[in-house]
Amino acid sequence: MRVLxxxxxxxxxxxRDRGFQYGDGIFTTLRSVDGQPRLLAWHLSRLADGCARLxxxxxxxxxxxxxxxxxxxxxxxxxxxxxLTRGIGGRGYRPxxxxxxxxxxxxxxxxxxxxxxxxxxxxxxxxxxxxxINAALAGIKHTNRLEQVLGRAEWADExxxxxxxxxxxxxxxxxxxxxxxxxxxTLETPLIDRCGVNGLMRRLILEVAQASGMAVxxxxxxxxxLASADELFLTNCVIGVWPVxxxxxxxxxxGETTRMLSARxxxxxxxxxxxx
Amino acid sequence: MRVLxxxxxxxxxxxRDRGFQYGDGIFTTLRSVDGQPRLLAWHLSRLADGCARLxxxxxxxxxxxxxxxxxxxxxxxxxxxxxLTRGIGGRGYRPxxxxxxxxxxxxxxxxxxxxxxxxxxxxxxxxxxxxxINAALAGIKHTNRLEQVLGRAEWADExxxxxxxxxxxxxxxxxxxxxxxxxxxTLETPLIDRCGVNGLMRRLILEVAQASGMAVxxxxxxxxxLASADELFLTNCVIGVWPVxxxxxxxxxxGETTRMLSARxxxxxxxxxxxx
Numbered sequence: 001m002r003v004l005x006x007x008x009x010x011x012x013x014x015x016r017d018r019g020f021q022y023g024d025g026i027f028t029t030l031r032s033v034d035g036q037p038r039l040l041a042w043h044l045s046r047l048a049d050g051c052a053r054l055x056x057x058x059x060x061x062x063x064x065x066x067x068x069x070x071x072x073x074x075x076x077x078x079x080x081x082x083x084l085t086r087g088i089g090g091r092g093y094r095p096x097x098x099x100x101x102x103x104x105x106x107x108x109x110x111x112x113x114x115x116x117x118x119x120x121x122x123x124x125x126x127x128x129x130x131x132x133i134n135a136a137l138a139g140i141k142h143t144n145r146l147e148q149v150l151g152r153a154e155w156a157d158e159x160x161x162x163x164x165x166x167x168x169x170x171x172x173x174x175x176x177x178x179x180x181x182x183x184x185x186t187l188e189t190p191l192i193d194r195c196g197v198n199g200l201m202r203r204l205i206l207e208v209a210q211a212s213g214m215a216v217x218x219x220x221x222x223x224x225x226l227a228s229a230d231e232l233f234l235t236n237c238v239i240g241v242w243p244v245x246x247x248x249x250x251x252x253x254x255g256e257t258t259r260m261l262s263a264r265x266x267x268x269x270x271x272x273x274x275x276x
Numbered sequence: 277m278r279v280l281x282x283x284x285x286x287x288x289x290x291x292r293d294r295g296f297q298y299g300d301g302i303f304t305t306l307r308s309v310d311g312q313p314r315l316l317a318w319h320l321s322r323l324a325d326g327c328a329r330l331x332x333x334x335x336x337x338x339x340x341x342x343x344x345x346x347x348x349x350x351x352x353x354x355x356x357x358x359x360l361t362r363g364i365g366g367r368g369y370r371p372x373x374x375x376x377x378x379x380x381x382x383x384x385x386x387x388x389x390x391x392x393x394x395x396x397x398x399x400x401x402x403x404x405x406x407x408x409i410n411a412a413l414a415g416i417k418h419t420n421r422l423e424q425v426l427g428r429a430e431w432a433d434e435x436x437x438x439x440x441x442x443x444x445x446x447x448x449x450x451x452x453x454x455x456x457x458x459x460x461x462t463l464e465t466p467l468i469d470r471c472g473v474n475g476l477m478r479r480l481i482l483e484v485a486q487a488s489g490m491a492v493x494x495x496x497x498x499x500x501x502l503a504s505a506d507e508l509f510l511t512n513c514v515i516g517v518w519p520v521x522x523x524x525x526x527x528x529x530x531g532e533t534t535r536m537l538s539a540r541x542x543x544x545x546x547x548x549x550x551x552x
Contacts, residue, residue, distance in 0.1 A: 013291050015281065015288065016277075016287070017296070020289055020361075021359075023299025023422060024425050054422070054425075055426070083297075086425075092452055093421060093427070093428035094429065129412050131410070133443055134443060136405050137423070144298075144299045145300065145369060146330070149294075149298055149362075150330070150412055152369035153370065153371050167409055175369050176368055
């Protein structure tokens with residue numbers, strides 16, 4: 001793993017950093033192919049949005065792009081994580097608006113996901129840990145992730161992902177992914193207006209689905225509605241699209257729509273990379 | 277500020293530490309008088325509870341007490357903060373149960389609160405930022421504190437504290453304190469079963485009130501009920517007890533019950549310190 005903290009090679013941050021003290025920050029995780037970060041403009045834009053929502057200064061795409069260049073070249077597939085915190089300062093919880101954010105940019109080898117996850121699908125479970133509802137934080141990929149940690153701690157290796165519901169019982173997302181279902185030709189995914197992460201692969205899938213003429217709905221979805229879905233799949237920027245083969249005891253076929261959307265999202269990213 | 281990380285003088289933690297990555301940890305803040313940490317046994321017990329709730333290994337009171345001794349002697353009043361994180365390791369959100377927690381123990385000068393806060397009371401406001409409801413995290417003094425950061429960011433110096441309500445509109449606590457009201461001789465404070473922090477000064481106040489023969493109720497409280505309270509006060513282990521003189525436009529007298537409970541809580545702590 002190679003890490004730059006505020007542009008300088010380092011593995012450490014100050015214990016007083018508000019990211020460490022309060023989880024007072026945001027992050028994003030990119031897939032990089034032969035040195036080209038995929039969906040970079042979207043990732044930077046979401047970081048800027050996250051900073052605005054939390055009242056943090058955004059360091060700017062220029063500085064972050066310079067950090068990415070300073071990471072150096074890497075061949076093949078890698079994962080790049082950009083984490084921004086509110087830095088050091090303020091009194092207790094009170095943030096200083098003029099504070100300098102901390103930038104941590106790191107690159108690590110791409111996880112060796114089994115090919116079967118893509119071709120045969122993955123196994124899902126339902127997590128018991130709920131997601132609290134709070135529109136003030138909904139959508140933001142912030143570093144207050146205890147709910148996801150507790151959700152992920154509910155199983156070991158017997159599943160690839162767990163679905164989390166909000167405290168009212170509606171399905172929101174996986175611990176590390178967004179979730180979609182295909183039902184009678186319509187693509188449906190949970191709203192993320194009250195909790196959950198505004199995933200960029202989620203956004204890309206919604207865009208390519210609409211561009212393909214599919215009906216698309218974001219709405220509140222009950223767990224039992226997933227059982228009658230024709231297809232189910234998970235998304236994030238590192239895994240891409242994982243078809244779901246099983247949710248607890250219910251099994252699903254690997255559907256044509258999932259394959260089509262996954263291929264179009266891939267193609268969209270390859271085309272974007274060519275123009276980088 | 278003097279800081280020990282895992283018992284060694286240091287100002288830094290690894291960027292891979294789950295405390296920095298996910299806010300995956302807990303903390304407590306103690307008042308120390310002439311080298312004697314007040315309510316230490318309670319603080320250690322709450323840290324052990326927090327670790328158990330989050331499935332983290334508790335490093336043990338022996339090790340933490342050794343850290344406190346290693347901080348060295350300090351005269352007068354100081355603040356000691358103990359932060360425990362799940363340490364480095366795990367895959368993504370998934371925690372390793374056998375992981376070694378990170379211990380950060382730090383001491384800093386006691387804040388110079390104006391005497392008037394204690395004698396004439398403080399000014400409170402209502403925060404717009406809500407607290408999400410999630411029993412899985414309720415009560416734990418964890419390091420997922422973005423809600424408190426956003427709440428505290430709503431005002432500058434015109435108030436000493438802000439009250440936060442849950443997403444159903446019930447009063448829960450201040451951004452950094454618990455809240456009590458006295459009404460017709462009964463002491464009332466919000467339940468912390470769905471969100472909020474299990475404050476130790478809150479617990480001590482409840483104990484001395486019951487020992488004094490007062491009627492005590494923990495219940496759901498609406499903001500408008502505070503307006504008809506006879507007395508209102510705030511607690512945490514650093515501030516002790518702050519009477520509230522004003523909540524937005526409503527004013528309160530500094531009541532006898534507040535003074536009595538504050539004095540008894542002080543006396544309780546002095547007696548405990550003598551037996552340390």
